[in-house]
Amino acid sequence: MNDAILRYNKPSRHPEPPDVQKLSDTDVQRTAASYTDAEKRDLLWTLGRLHKADDAQQRIPAWTGFNSTLSDRNLPTTTIRYMPFIRAPPSDLSTIYTILNKLVKMSTKIGQSHILISADMAIYSKAQQILWKKPPTLDGRVTMRVEPPMGMSTVCRIARRCVYSTCKSDMSHFVRSMSFLSEFQKSLKEKDSFAPTENRPADEADIVIIGGGLVGSSIAYFLKRKIVRGMRVVVIERDPAYTRASSSLSVGGIRQQFSLPENIQLSMYGAEFLRNIKEHLTVDDADPPDVQFNPYGYLFLATEKGVRQMKTNYEIQRELGAKVELLTVTKLKEKFPWINTDGIELASYGTANEGWFDPWCLLTALKQKAKSLGVQYVHGNVTGFTIKKDKIPKNGPYDPYYDNRIQNVKISMPNGPEVRSLAATVVVNAAGPQAGHLSKLLKIGEGNNEMSVSLPVEPRKRYVYFYHCPSGPGLDCPLVVDPTGAYFRREGLGGNFICGLSPSEEEEPSVNNLNVDYDWFEDRLWPLLSKRVQAFENLKLKCAWAGFYDYNTVDQNAIIGGHPVISNFFFANGFSGHGIQQAPAIGRAMSELLLEQSYKTIDLSRFGFQRFIDQQPLPEMLVV
Amino acid sequence: MAASMRVAVRGSSLRLLECCSGCKRITKNVPQRSMSVINYWTEQWLNWTTFNLRRKNVLVEKRVEYWGSELAAAHWLLAHQNSAVQFTNGHWYAKNKKGRYYLPRDAVKDEYIISIDAKRSRITYDGLENLFLLKHLKYLSLKGCPHIDDFCLARLHHFKDSLTHLNISECPQITERGLASLHSLKKLERLNMKNLPQVDSPELISVMLEDVLPNLKLQVVSQHVARHHDMMDAAASWRKRTEDSLKQNTSRDEKNAKN
Numbered sequence: 110m111n112d113a114i115l116r117y118n119k120p121s122r123h124p125e126p127p128d129v130q131k132l133s134d135t136d137v138q139r140t141a142a143s144y145t146d147a148e149k150r151d152l153l154w155t156l157g158r159l160h161k162a163d164d165a166q167q168r169i170p171a172w173t174g175f176n177s178t179l180s181d182r183n184l185p186t187t188t189i190r191y192m193p194f195i196r197a198p199p200s201d202l203s204t205i206y207t208i209l210n211k212l213v214k215m216s217t218k219i220g221q222s223h224i225l226i227s228a229d230m231a232i233y234s235k236a237q238q239i240l241w242k243k244p245p246t247l248d249g250r251v252t253m254r255v256e257p258p259m260g261m262s263t264v265c266r267i268a269r270r271c272v273y274s275t276c277k278s279d280m281s282h283f284v285r286s287m288s289f290l291s292e293f294q295k296s297l298k299e300k301d302s303f304a305p306t307e308n309r310p311a312d313e314a315d316i317v318i319i320g321g322g323l324v325g326s327s328i329a330y331f332l333k334r335k336i337v338r339g340m341r342v343v344v345i346e347r348d349p350a351y352t353r354a355s356s357s358l359s360v361g362g363i364r365q366q367f368s369l370p371e372n373i374q375l376s377m378y379g380a381e382f383l384r385n386i387k388e389h390l391t392v393d394d395a396d397p398p399d400v401q402f403n404p405y406g407y408l409f410l411a412t413e414k415g416v417r418q419m420k421t422n423y424e425i426q427r428e429l430g431a432k433v434e435l436l437t438v439t440k441l442k443e444k445f446p447w448i449n450t451d452g453i454e455l456a457s458y459g460t461a462n463e464g465w466f467d468p469w470c471l472l473t474a475l476k477q478k479a480k481s482l483g484v485q486y487v488h489g490n491v492t493g494f495t496i497k498k499d500k501i502p503k504n505g506p507y508d509p510y511y512d513n514r515i516q517n518v519k520i521s522m523p524n525g526p527e528v529r530s531l532a533a534t535v536v537v538n539a540a541g542p543q544a545g546h547l548s549k550l551l552k553i554g555e556g557n558n559e560m561s562v563s564l565p566v567e568p569r570k571r572y573v574y575f576y577h578c579p580s581g582p583g584l585d586c587p588l589v590v591d592p593t594g595a596y597f598r599r600e601g602l603g604g605n606f607i608c609g610l611s612p613s614e615e616e617e618p619s620v621n622n623l624n625v626d627y628d629w630f631e632d633r634l635w636p637l638l639s640k641r642v643q644a645f646e647n648l649k650l651k652c653a654w655a656g657f658y659d660y661n662t663v664d665q666n667a668i669i670g671g672h673p674v675i676s677n678f679f680f681a682n683g684f685s686g687h688g689i690q691q692a693p694a695i696g697r698a699m700s701e702l703l704l705e706q707s708y709k710t711i712d713l714s715r716f717g718f719q720r721f722i723d724q725q726p727l728p729e730m731l732v733v
Numbered sequence: 734m735a736a737s738m739r740v741a742v743r744g745s746s747l748r749l750l751e752c753c754s755g756c757k758r759i760t761k762n763v764p765q766r767s768m769s770v771i772n773y774w775t776e777q778w779l780n781w782t783t784f785n786l787r788r789k790n791v792l793v794e795k796r797v798e799y800w801g802s803e804l805a806a807a808h809w810l811l812a813h814q815n816s817a818v819q820f821t822n823g824h825w826y827a828k829n830k831k832g833r834y835y836l837p838r839d840a841v842k843d844e845y846i847i848s849i850d851a852k853r854s855r856i857t858y859d860g861l862e863n864l865f866l867l868k869h870l871k872y873l874s875l876k877g878c879p880h881i882d883d884f885c886l887a888r889l890h891h892f893k894d895s896l897t898h899l900n901i902s903e904c905p906q907i908t909e910r911g912l913a914s915l916h917s918l919k920k921l922e923r924l925n926m927k928n929l930p931q932v933d934s935p936e937l938i939s940v941m942l943e944d945v946l947p948n949l950k951l952q953v954v955s956q957h958v959a960r961h962h963d964m965m966d967a968a969a970s971w972r973k974r975t976e977d978s979l980k981q982n983t984s985r986d987e988k989n990a991k992n
Contacts, residue, residue, distance in 0.1 A: 401910065404884060584941045602937055
């Protein structure tokens with residue numbers, strides 16, 4: 110039933126009260142005659158019933174049945190029907206007017222003159238408003254009542270946009286429909302999204318963050334940290350168990366060795382945040398969070414070709430206060446005797462605030478703290494947006510400029526066909542690898558001028574392998590990054606290691622699934638590892654997993670800031686493998702941008718979306 | 734906030750804090766105003782302790798300019814952290830019973846701080862900056878310091894050329910990861926890591942550290958080694974005794990045979 114919704118225009122004038130009709134004489138006589146008739150029938154019934162007192166042998170039905178068999182009118186048999194969905198908000202008067210008209214049409218079809226509708230309080234009041242104005246189609250045909258407490262209310266609440274018509278029904282039909290209802294209710298109770306609590310987002314929110322991973326939770330936490338009351342922040346996450354999320358599948362390294370000063374500053378704040386995590390993210394009455402930081406540093410190795418780049422990077426890092434040392438080959442051999450220094454000219458070793466940690470602990474800590482500050486986490490999938498063109502005078506009252514704004518975010522709720530509409534003032538894209546797909550929903554990438562530039566973020570699959578090598582490097586093993594891009598680090602104290610390698614553009618695996626290619630390890634990664642550390646010639650591969658990088662295909666750097674055309678859409682995407690370490694700083698930067706309209710601590714204006722429109726990429730040299 | 738502060742405060746203050754949280758249970762039936770008054774003062778006290786902690790751990794550059802690096806560090810340790818300091822001439826300086834301390838007025842050349850006894854002091858990650866200019870520090874005792882955690886241990890690499898004895902027993906926030914980051918202290922000879930509440934298997938760490946650090950002898954390991962050596966010695970001596978007795982028996986038999 111996809112008919113158009115009838116527009117209901119509230120009439121301004123009250124209707125005239127009905128005239129008091131006097132009964133004509135014929136009417137009086139008719140009523141008198143029917144009265145004597147009724148007396149006769151009553152007497153007949155009493156005598157007939159008295160004849161046989163025993164119920165089993167009684168042939169005359171009970172009073173109602175007796176009268177109904179005698180009457181010549183066809184009593185209507187009624188049905189319980191389930192209304193199809195009407196895709197419109199239930200609070201609109203037009204929707205309710207449409208519903209009432211449809212119900213009246215249905216009842217005329219089955220030969221009923223009058224219907225009794227029970228609905229919950231909200232719909233009842235709106236429907237009564239309409240009926241009081243006595244619209245011509247509905248006048249005298251409809252009686253409203255507030256629904257009875259038990260069975261119907263549960264079902265009504267689920268099918269929010271439908272109203273039941275319940276009437277006296279045929280007994281067998283009623284029994285059949287009752288059993289159907291009880292089964293329906295049982296199945297609904299199992300699916301807890303239909304329970305009237307928790308997962309329902311409000312109808313409006315101030316800031317909606319799409320994506321509840323590390324970046325999204327960090328933005329929510331920093332926003333709520335500044336303004337606890339008076340601002341509603343909603344985080345939409347389609348996978349609350351984080352089974353496919355990059356945040357939980359990450360290796361979890363943090364380093365200050367980057368080539369861009371902004372990246373260095375972001376990671377330095379990340380390390381400081383982790384150091385003071387007990388102060389920031391403790392929730393009352395719970396244990397303080399522990400991210401299990403291993404402060405062993407990163408060791409980048411460079412061949413002759415990369416020496417100059419490494420030296421310039423080192424200068425920038427020292428200038429900003431990062432504790433990095435340059436090691437010559439002799440010093441490298443002295444410090445880490447297990448490294449094979451063939452072809453290595455220079456190495457840079459981070460001595461403080463570098464290492465690896467457990468990103469899952471950080472994620473749960475941020476999420477708990479954000480929830481305690483009042484952020485609502487919604488389990489749902491964003492399927493679309495409603496955009497509105499506002500005519501607002503940007504350069505004064507005589508120069509109106511069309512401003513595109515997102516009005517609503519359409520969230521498809523789990524376990525059902527429901528699509529909720531959440532009105533939002535600001536929408537932040539923190540969707541990780543799916544950021545490109547999300548921006549396509551807004552038609553970023555189709556259109557003219559600035560709208561033709563799409564968000565260049567796509568998921569790229571990366572493998573991580575876990576192996577055991579008892580004779581490998583000992584306690585002092587940092588996260589070693591080869592000039593070829595292969596990296597490995599120690600994991601725990603039992604001689605276990607973790608390694609990985611970013612494939613080149615031609616070798617990129619498909620992103621349809623998270624399956625691991627073990628041949629990749631055998632063919633490509635193991636030779637590189639054994640060349641660098643001789644002890645790795647004998648190792649046993651224990652297990653492996655895969656995760657997605659939210660890869661920025663243009664320059665592998667973060668994309669932070671607003672969109673030039675859609676004025677209330679903000680990006681926090683494209684971290685390409687270093688999102689975990691930059692998440693706290695990105696959260697702080699976004700909160701400054703949204704609440705104070707400019708960056709206060711770290712200036713990330715170079716990372717805006719404008720660089721794709723101007724075609725001036727900002728490449729990061731040290732991407733692992 | 735309350736849970737994190739529980740680690741950071743000393744004994745008596747910890748009891749006061751637990752009293753305050755216990756107060757919540759006792760004062761359930763007390764009218765609203767008193768409860769908020771208790772909460773207010775608890776919160777004020779917590780704010781003051783964090784502020785004071787930060788204040789005591791700041792590196793004051795003027796102090797370094799005026800006194801020189803060694804004396805500045807000595808002043809900081811004595812005044813703010815209630816520790817004791819030993820110079821190369823062998824003298825120990827600390828606060829006396831009246832709370833006063835006396836240090837030489839001018840920095841003497843070639844007089845360096847060689848040992849610091851900072852037992853149960855409130856040194857934090859930021860406070861360790863005061864000590865980085867000390868190049869000849871040999872003995873460092875951070876026993877029972879509540880704010881010393883893994884990050885602080887990683888910072889100790891500044892003393893890698895001179896530190897020989899380190900005592901980090903009874904520090905509540907240290908875990909195995911921090912202990913493993915001591916691999917950079919190449920001259921370390923003795924490490925005291927008894928009674929670390931968050932470390933489950935100190936033996937494994939000690940063995941691995943001994944592998945990496947050449948001069949290190951850890952008591953746990955050396956006890957085992959000594960026991961092993963004792964056993965070997967005992968076995969060798971028993972064998973020797975039995976051999977001797979056998980020899981004696983054979984020679985006596987031969988003698989008897991001859992005779």
